[in-house]
Amino acid sequence: MTILDSPPVTAASKIFNFPRNAWYVAAWDHEVTAKQPLARTIADRPLALWRNSDGRAVALADACWHRLAPLSKGKVLGDEIQCPYHGLRYNSAGRCTSMPAQETINPSAIVPSYPVVERHRYVWVWVGDPDLADPSCVPDMHQMDSPEWAGDGETIYAPCNYQLVLDNLMDLTHEEFVHSSSIGQDELSEAEFEVSHTDRGVTVTRWMRDIDAPPFWLKNMRDRFPGFTGKVDRWQIIHFEAPSTIRIDVGVAKAGTGAPEGDRSQGVNGFVMNTITPETARTSHYFWAFMRNYRLESQTITTQLRQGVHGVFGEDEDMLAAQQRAIDANPDHEFYSLNIDAGGMWVRRILDRMLQAEGLPAAAAAK
Amino acid sequence: MAVNTQTWWQQGRVVETSDLAEGVRRVVLAPDRPVHAVPGAHVDLRLDLSGHVRKRSYSVVRSEDGGRRLTLGVQLAPTSRGGSRHMHGLRVGDVVEMTGPVQSFPLGVGADRYVLVAGGIGVTALVAMADTLRRRGADYTLVLAGRRRAVMAYLDELVEVHGDRVRVFVDDEDVRLDVETLVGGIAGSAAPTRTEMYMCGPIRLMDAIRRAWVAHELPEPNLRFETFGSSGAWAAEDFVVHLPQLDRSVRVGKDSSMLDALEDAGVDVMWDCRKGECGICQVKVLDVSGRIDHRDVFLSQQQKETYSSLCLCVARAARGEPGKASEPAAVTLHLP
Ligand SMILES: Cc1cc2nc3c(=O)[nH]c(=O)nc-3n(C[C@H](O)[C@H](O)[C@H](O)COP(=O)(O)OP(=O)(O)OC[C@H]3O[C@@H](n4cnc5c(N)ncnc54)[C@H](O)[C@@H]3O)c2cc1C
Ligand code: FES
Ligand code: FES
Ligand SMILES: [Fe+2]
Numbered sequence: 001m002t003i004l005d006s007p008p009v010t011a012a013s014k015i016f017n018f019p020r021n022a023w024y025v026a027a028w029d030h031e032v033t034a035k036q037p038l039a040r041t042i043a044d045r046p047l048a049l050w051r052n053s054d055g056r057a058v059a060l061a062d063a064c065w066h067r068l069a070p071l072s073k074g075k076v077l078g079d080e081i082q083c084p085y086h087g088l089r090y091n092s093a094g095r096c097t098s099m100p101a102q103e104t105i106n107p108s109a110i111v112p113s114y115p116v117v118e119r120h121r122y123v124w125v126w127v128g129d130p131d132l133a134d135p136s137c138v139p140d141m142h143q144m145d146s147p148e149w150a151g152d153g154e155t156i157y158a159p160c161n162y163q164l165v166l167d168n169l170m171d172l173t174h175e176e177f178v179h180s181s182s183i184g185q186d187e188l189s190e191a192e193f194e195v196s197h198t199d200r201g202v203t204v205t206r207w208m209r210d211i212d213a214p215p216f217w218l219k220n221m222r223d224r225f226p227g228f229t230g231k232v233d234r235w236q237i238i239h240f241e242a243p244s245t246i247r248i249d250v251g252v253a254k255a256g257t258g259a260p261e262g263d264r265s266q267g268v269n270g271f272v273m274n275t276i277t278p279e280t281a282r283t284s285h286y287f288w289a290f291m292r293n294y295r296l297e298s299q300t301i302t303t304q305l306r307q308g309v310h311g312v313f314g315e316d317e318d319m320l321a322a323q324q325r326a327i328d329a330n331p332d333h334e335f336y337s338l339n340i341d342a343g344g345m346w347v348r349r350i351l352d353r354m355l356q357a358e359g360l361p362a363a364a365a366a367k
Numbered sequence: 368m369a370v371n372t373q374t375w376w377q378q379g380r381v382v383e384t385s386d387l388a389e390g391v392r393r394v395v396l397a398p399d400r401p402v403h404a405v406p407g408a409h410v411d412l413r414l415d416l417s418g419h420v421r422k423r424s425y426s427v428v429r430s431e432d433g434g435r436r437l438t439l440g441v442q443l444a445p446t447s448r449g450g451s452r453h454m455h456g457l458r459v460g461d462v463v464e465m466t467g468p469v470q471s472f473p474l475g476v477g478a479d480r481y482v483l484v485a486g487g488i489g490v491t492a493l494v495a496m497a498d499t500l501r502r503r504g505a506d507y508t509l510v511l512a513g514r515r516r517a518v519m520a521y522l523d524e525l526v527e528v529h530g531d532r533v534r535v536f537v538d539d540e541d542v543r544l545d546v547e548t549l550v551g552g553i554a555g556s557a558a559p560t561r562t563e564m565y566m567c568g569p570i571r572l573m574d575a576i577r578r579a580w581v582a583h584e585l586p587e588p589n590l591r592f593e594t595f596g597s598s599g600a601w602a603a604e605d606f607v608v609h610l611p612q613l614d615r616s617v618r619v620g621k622d623s624s625m626l627d628a629l630e631d632a633g634v635d636v637m638w639d640c641r642k643g644e645c646g647i648c649q650v651k652v653l654d655v656s657g658r659i660d661h662r663d664v665f666l667s668q669q670q671k672e673t674y675s676s677l678c679l680c681v682a683r684a685a686r687g688e689p690g691k692a693s694e695p696a697a698v699t700l701h702l703p
Contacts, residue, residue, distance in 0.1 A: 091588055093475045093476075093477065093478075093588075094475075095475070095588040095589075095591070096588065097586075097587070097588045102646060102665070103666070103667035103669075103670060104664065104665055104666065104667050105587060105588070106644050106645060106646075106664075106665070107471075107472075107591065107592050107593065107594070107644060107664060108471035108472070108593075108644060110471075110473055112473075113475070113476070115476060115477075130476045131476075131499060131502065131503055133476075359433060
């Protein structure tokens with residue numbers, strides 16, 4: 001059965017399962033070092049992440065072959081990591097290289113190692129079938145490290161299923177209610193939007209013409225066009241790429257200067273970069289950044305934008321945590337969908353087909 | 368790479384059998400709870416061998432349809448305690464007790480070059496690895512060694528699928544595998560430290576390769592091997608174990624292991640892997656009459672040569688040159 005002939009999903013699973021044959025961000029590049037291993041669970045796999053002497057990032061299962069002590073509490077020694085308990089050492093392939101108390105090495109002494117790719121300022125890992133781990137399938141987040149863009153971001157430890165974060169980002173009408181003080185405005189839920197999809201991506205496009213810029217965007221306009229006043233055309237173009245990366249092309253331009261037709265020269269443009277890594281069925285690592293393509297030289301603006309988005313996403317985090325608690329408290333209640341959920345539902349369908357191709361159910365196993 | 372060492376028991380139904388080569392039987396099992404077996408995995412079977420339930424391991428040659436069909440290749444052991452004989456007697460419809468796939472010989476990712484070396488029935492552990500490497504487009508060589516063509520399972524199939532990447536050595540055609548040439552070739556190649564060898568075969572071949580590997584200063588972790596845990600330097604023969612601390616002597620029949628014989632005699636000894644890998648069953652040797660046929664991979668070559676200790680689960684005593692001595696070989700062990 002190919003991906004395309006599989007039957008569509010009807011019900012919306014509340015605790016969505018996650019594909020294993022996919023690249024997930026495990027960490028920001030600077031978090032993985034040759035000094036100290038980093039412990040992080042990715043798609044239910046506890047990993048120890050570190051760098052060997054040539055700077056390559058390594059991901060090993062975070063449990064020693066011997067008595068399962070966590071390797072992440074051990075030491076990085078050049079190209080090897082040493083178990084903190086009885087001192088077994090492993091190389092970056094996970095093969096044991098030294099058993100201190102004997103002259104030979106048990107041939108079966110190996111811990112799983114996972115394919116790793118470093119790209120776009122992130123360390124990506126693949127916890128599924130290593131033979132399918134194709135580095136060209138790492139989601140496109142090129143704004144993160146392109147000379148034409150500047151910005152920074154953070155990680156949110158989100159106490160909810162990763163799909164709830166995807167839902168949140170695929171529909172931005174919530175801004176009007178959740179983020180009313182910064183980026184929300186009434187026109188959001190009034191504006192028409194268009195949803196298109198491919199077999200790995202979904203795009204939701206929304207234009208609001210001739211409106212007042214909300215506080216966040218007015219500030220940005222003034223950073224680029226000092227003293228700006230007047231109406232703007234505002235856009236939000238949400239690009240989802242399977243399994244869990246969402247880049248949102250956002251901005252405003254002076255009203256009527258041709259931005260909807262492609263001339264954004266009289267505006268300011270940002271990309272909200274989001275990639276969500278399931279940690280477990282009910283917890284997620286949410287990596288975000290805000291990248292802009294104007295005033296690249298200004299670290300002040302980078303800091304201000306990061307702090308601004310930090311505040312906005314804090315509001316989402318509270319909502320997502322509360323939503324997950326309510327879901328868990330109401331196990332017999334279903335999800336219903338609104339017209340605004342079209343983007344999120346296409347995301348579910350793509351994920352559902354990936355899960356089917358791996359022989360996994362759409363709903364994650366109950367805790 | 369997934370290393371799955373968890374074992375759970377289930378039932379498997381025999382859905383197909385056929386002959387693969389002289390003395391080698393193909394058995395296809397359909398397990399109750401199918402799990403795909405990755406290259407290098409084996410399953411353990413619980414077999415009733417004349418009243419004793421014994422565990423025997425068999426590599427999964429092929430895992431199809433998400434593990435719904437697992438193909439094994441079983442060689443009839445010449446002086447079998449019954450495991451392989453039992454396997455050869457299986458008919459379509461028979462049900463066996465088996466584990467899910469157990470992985471203790473995983474194929475790595477990312478080496479520049481792979482050399483797979485199969486001696487005899489050891490080929491069963493390497494067929495799926497070779498297929499995977501071919502699919503990956505990896506640089507690999509498959510070395511197949513056997514005594515006679517007629518007993519070499521999967522020979523024609525592998526040559527057909529892997530073409531030039533296969534090198535065949537057959538003793539009775541006088542095209543013998545020369546370990547020094549093989550390992551020396553790796554040491555002298557473009558990427559000696561980025562080459563991984565996966566080897567499965569008789570202990571003598573394995574020992575020779577390990578020695579050559581160390582001599583050429585190749586990185587020890589790059590040599591991966593699996594022991595099927597039975598072959599030795601000499602054919603199994605009866606011998607005697609003296610236990611001065613217990614004031615006892617135990618006879619070990621040629622169809623029994625020293626560990627089994629001691630346990631059958633009521634001597635409590637510690638063990639874990641029972642295939643010569645972990646060293647938990649290691650005991651000190653006080654005296655030997657004859658030779659020790661170590662058969663383990665735990666002791667270093669040097670430790671083996673000094674005869675100072677042995678692994679009870681696999682080691683045997685042998686007269687060395689039968690005919691000369693009429694008395695059975697004997698070892699005296701320190702069992703505090
Ligand atoms: C991980 C693994 C994978 C394996 N995969 C395969 C496979 O794919 N195909 C396959 O055919 N076999 C495989 N084996 C070997 C298999 O498990 C059995 O050992 C084999 O079938 C012989 O069992 P048996 O009961 O017939 O013979 P055994 O009675 O075990 O005798 C086998 C041989 O060992 C000698 N021997 C007997 N007792 C001992 C002893 N106690 N100590 C040392 N030597 C002894 C005998 O003289 C005989 O030559 C594998 C083993 C392991 C550990
Ligand atoms: S648990 Fe790691 S060496 Fe013992
Ligand atoms: S029990 Fe492991 S070597 Fe004997
Ligand atoms: Fe939000």
